[in-house]
Amino acid sequence: MAEALFDAIVVGSGPAGTFAARELAGRKVLVLDVGYRAPEGPPLAGSLYALRRERRDLFAELIGDGFEGLHNLHRDPVSLKLKSPRTSYVLRGWQALSPLVSTNFQAMMSFAQGGLANAWGAGVYRFNSEELRQFPLPAGELEPYYDELTAHIGVSGGNDDLVEFFGRDPSLQPPMRLSLLAAGILQRYQAARKRFRMRGITLGLPRLAVLTEPHNGRTPYAYDNLEFFQPYNPAIYNPVFTLDPLIASGALELARGWLVTHFRESAGVVEVYARHVETGAQETFRARNLLLGAGTLSTTRIVLASWRDEQARLPVLENPMACIPLFRLSRIGAALDVNDSSLAQLNVVYRDPESGELLQGSLYGTTGPLRSDVLFGFPLTARAALEWSKYLSPAMTLLMMFYPGRREPDNYIRLQGNALLVNYQWRGTGGPERALLRAFRRIGFHGLAALCQYPAAGSSLHYGCTLPMRAAPARYETGADGRLADTANVYVCDGACFSALPAKNLTFTIMANAMRIARGLRRKME
Amino acid sequence: MDRSDQARLDAEVRYLHDAFFSRPLAAEVVDRYIRAVRHCGLDEDRTAEKIVRSRLDAEAVEFALRLRGRGVALTRKIRILFYLVEVRSDYYADFVNETPLFGRALWRLAASLARTAWKLVKGSWLVWRHGFG
Ligand SMILES: Cc1cc2nc3c(=O)[nH]c(=O)nc-3n(C[C@H](O)[C@H](O)[C@H](O)COP(=O)(O)OP(=O)(O)OC[C@H]3O[C@@H](n4cnc5c(N)ncnc54)[C@H](O)[C@@H]3O)c2cc1C
Numbered sequence: 132m133a134e135a136l137f138d139a140i141v142v143g144s145g146p147a148g149t150f151a152a153r154e155l156a157g158r159k160v161l162v163l164d165v166g167y168r169a170p171e172g173p174p175l176a177g178s179l180y181a182l183r184r185e186r187r188d189l190f191a192e193l194i195g196d197g198f199e200g201l202h203n204l205h206r207d208p209v210s211l212k213l214k215s216p217r218t219s220y221v222l223r224g225w226q227a228l229s230p231l232v233s234t235n236f237q238a239m240m241s242f243a244q245g246g247l248a249n250a251w252g253a254g255v256y257r258f259n260s261e262e263l264r265q266f267p268l269p270a271g272e273l274e275p276y277y278d279e280l281t282a283h284i285g286v287s288g289g290n291d292d293l294v295e296f297f298g299r300d301p302s303l304q305p306p307m308r309l310s311l312l313a314a315g316i317l318q319r320y321q322a323a324r325k326r327f328r329m330r331g332i333t334l335g336l337p338r339l340a341v342l343t344e345p346h347n348g349r350t351p352y353a354y355d356n357l358e359f360f361q362p363y364n365p366a367i368y369n370p371v372f373t374l375d376p377l378i379a380s381g382a383l384e385l386a387r388g389w390l391v392t393h394f395r396e397s398a399g400v401v402e403v404y405a406r407h408v409e410t411g412a413q414e415t416f417r418a419r420n421l422l423l424g425a426g427t428l429s430t431t432r433i434v435l436a437s438w439r440d441e442q443a444r445l446p447v448l449e450n451p452m453a454c455i456p457l458f459r460l461s462r463i464g465a466a467l468d469v470n471d472s473s474l475a476q477l478n479v480v481y482r483d484p485e486s487g488e489l490l491q492g493s494l495y496g497t498t499g500p501l502r503s504d505v506l507f508g509f510p511l512t513a514r515a516a517l518e519w520s521k522y523l524s525p526a527m528t529l530l531m532m533f534y535p536g537r538r539e540p541d542n543y544i545r546l547q548g549n550a551l552l553v554n555y556q557w558r559g560t561g562g563p564e565r566a567l568l569r570a571f572r573r574i575g576f577h578g579l580a581a582l583c584q585y586p587a588a589g590s591s592l593h594y595g596c597t598l599p600m601r602a603a604p605a606r607y608e609t610g611a612d613g614r615l616a617d618t619a620n621v622y623v624c625d626g627a628c629f630s631a632l633p634a635k636n637l638t639f640t641i642m643a644n645a646m647r648i649a650r651g652l653r654r655k656m657e
Numbered sequence: 658m659d660r661s662d663q664a665r666l667d668a669e670v671r672y673l674h675d676a677f678f679s680r681p682l683a684a685e686v687v688d689r690y691i692r693a694v695r696h697c698g699l700d701e702d703r704t705a706e707k708i709v710r711s712r713l714d715a716e717a718v719e720f721a722l723r724l725r726g727r728g729v730a731l732t733r734k735i736r737i738l739f740y741l742v743e744v745r746s747d748y749y750a751d752f753v754n755e756t757p758l759f760g761r762a763l764w765r766l767a768a769s770l771a772r773t774a775w776k777l778v779k780g781s782w783l784v785w786r787h788g789f790g
Binding site for chain 2: 180183184185186187188189190192193194198200201204205461463464465466467469501502503506507510511512513514515517518519520521522523524525
C-alpha cells in the first residue's frame with residue numbers, strides 16, 4: 132500500500148472524511164484513519180428502563196468492568212454520552228494521540244471510525260443564506276448536497292415555524308414522537324405564538340438524522356433510551372453506515388490504525404506521513420491529492436506540523452453554550468416518562484435584540500443518563516438530592532442553547548512542540564437566557580437564572596474556522612474549492628475550512644461541504 | 658492492597674450504604690466499591706474511615722464539607738456507591754418515580770429541604786468538633 136500512488140488520500144472517517152471519500156469512490160482512494168471501533172458484544176436488547184427494572188444487575192453494561200462509567204469522578208469530565216463501557220471508544224486515547232494544552236478550552240477529539248458522530252445528537256440543519264454570508268460560495272451552492280444527504284441518511288422532522296430558519300423540506304420522514312413535557316411546551320407555544328415571535332423566539336420540531344420509518348435497510352427509532360449506552364443504533368445515522376459498505380465493495384480502501392502526522396508536497400505528489408498507533412511503525416503514503424477531514428483540531432495540527440510552524444496563531448471558533456433547566460410544576464411527582472428519548476425534542480431559535488445574533492438550541496428530556504451523574508449538582512445532602520431528582524425529573528426539561536462562534540483577537544490555536552495550545556475566552560451577558568426564561572414562564576415552564584449553567588468553552592464539540600475559506604485565500608486559509616493556500620493538491624474538507632460558525636449545529640454542513648469539495652476535485656481529476 | 662485496607666474499605670462501604678439506603682448490601686457491590694475506590698485513586702483518603710470509627714452522620718459531614726469545597730474524596734466515594742447501586746434493580750424505585758404522587762412528592766421535597774438545613778447545622782458542628790480538614 133505504501134508503494135502505491137493513490138488518486139487521493141482522505142484523512143479521517145468522521146462525517147467530513149466519509150462524505151469526501153464517498154464522492155471519490157471508484158477512483159484509487161485510500162482512507163487513512165486511526166479508526167477505533169466499539170467493543171464487540173451482544174447489543175442491549177430492550178429499553179433502558181425495562182432493563183433496569185427487570186435485570187438484577189447492569190453493572191457490566193452501564194458502569195463497566197473497567198469502571199468507564201465513573202470517568203468523570205477522577206478525570207477531566209466528558210459528555211455523559213461518552214463515558215459508558217460501550218461508548219467510551221469514541222474518545223479512546225485522544226489525549227495521547229493529539230495532546231492539547233489549555234486552561235480555558237475543554238476540547239475533545241475522537242479517533243474512532245465515524246469520529247464524534249458515533250455519539251452525536253444527530254441534529255441536522257441546513258445553513259441558510261444569512262449563515263453562509265461569510266462563505267465565498269454562490270447562493271444555494273450547498274442545497275443539492277443537502278438534498279442528496281437527506282435522501283441518503285434519512286432525516287425526520289417537520290415543516291413548521293422553523294422553516295423560516297431551516298428551510299422547507301418535503302422529503303422529511305415524520306417527526307419523532309414527543310415526550311409529554313415537550314408536547315405540552317409545543318401546544319402552549321402555539322397558543323402564545325404571537326407573543327413568542329414578537330420577542331424573537333421561535334419553537335418547532337427538530338430535524339434529526341434519526342429514522343422514524345425504515346430507510347436503506349435501517350430500522351426506525353425504538354424509543355429505548357439507550358443512546359448513552361449503546362453504539363451503532365441503526366436508527367441514528369453514523370458515518371460507519373456509509374463507509375463500511377463502500378470498503379466492503381472495494382470502492383474505497385481503508386487503512387486503520389494510522390495516525391497521520393504531516394504531509395509534504397513534491398513534484399505533483401503529496402507524501403503523507405503516518406505512525407501506526409499499535410506498533411509505532413512509520414509509513415509514508417503517496418497520492419496525487421490529499422483531503423484533510425480529521426476534525427477541525429486534528430486537521431489544524433496536521434497543517435501546522437507539516438509547515439513546522441510554532442509561531443502562527445490561527446483563529447479558532449466554537450459555539451459557547453448555556454444550559455437552562457425548565458420545570459413544569461404540575462408534573463412534580465409524576466411517573467417518569469420512560470418512553471421519552473434523550474434526543475432533542477424541540478428546537479428553539481432566538482434572535483438576540485442586543486447583538487442581533489441568532490442563537491439556536493434544543494430541548495432535551497432527562498431520561499438518558501443515570502441519576503448518579505447529576506445528583507450531586509444539587510445544593511442538598513445526598514439523600515435529599517436523591518428525592519429531588521426522583522420527583523423533579525418527570526417535571527424537568529433542559530434547554531441547551533448554542534451561541535454563534537465569535538471571532539476574538541485573543542482566541543487562538545497554535546502548535547507548541549507536540550501539543551496544540553488553545554486560548555479561548557468568552558463571556559455572555561446572560562440576556563438571552565433571561566429573555567427565554569421569561570417567555571417560558573408565561574406558558575407555565577419555570578426556571579431560574581441562577582440555575583443556568585455555562586459549560587466550559589470547548590464543550591460544544593462544534594469547532595471550526597481555523598483555516599477559513601476565502602475568495603482570495605492567504606497562507607493558512609483555503610479557497611472556495613477547499614484547497615489550502617500555498618499547496619498544490621491539499622484540500623481541507625471539515626469544519627476547519629468554515630468561514631464562520633453560526634449557532635446552528637454544523638455537521639450537516641460539514642458533510643455537504645465535504646461532498647462539494649470532493650466532487651469539485653473529482654471533476655478536476657477527470 | 659493489603660488486608661487491613663481491604664477490611665477498612667469493606668467497613669466503610671457498609672457504613673455509608675446504611676447511611677443512605679435501608680436494605681441489605683450485596684457482596685458484589687462491596688467488592689466493586691473497593692475496586693472502584695482504588696481505580697479512582699481514593700483509597701488513601703481517611704475521611705470516611707474517621708466517620709466510620711466515630712460512628713458519625715456521614716450524610717451531614719459530607720454535605721457540610723461539600724459546601725465548604727472540601728471533602729472531595731468523601732463525596733466521590735459516596736457517588737461511587739450511588740452509581741454502583743443505581744444499576745441494580747433492587748434500587749430502581751429509589752431513583753425512578755413510577756407512580757404519580759403529586760401531594761406526597763411536594764411534602765417529601767419540603768421535608769428534604771428541612772432535612773438539608775438540619776444536616777448542615779449538624780454537619781458543621783461535626784466538622785468543627787472532629788477537626789475534619
Ligand atoms: C455528544 C455529541 C453530540 C453531538 N451532537 C451533534 C448534533 O446534534 N448535531 C451536529 O451537527 N453535531 C453534533 N456533534 C458534533 C459532531 O459529531 C461533529 O461536528 C462531527 O463529528 C465532526 O465531524 P468531522 O468529520 O469533522 O470530525 P470527527 O467526527 O472528529 O472525525 C475525525 C476523524 O478523523 C480521524 N482522525 C483524526 N485525526 C487523525 C489523524 N491525525 N490521523 C488519522 N486519522 C485521524 C478520527 O479517527 C476520525 O475518524 C455532537 C458531538 C458529540 C460528541
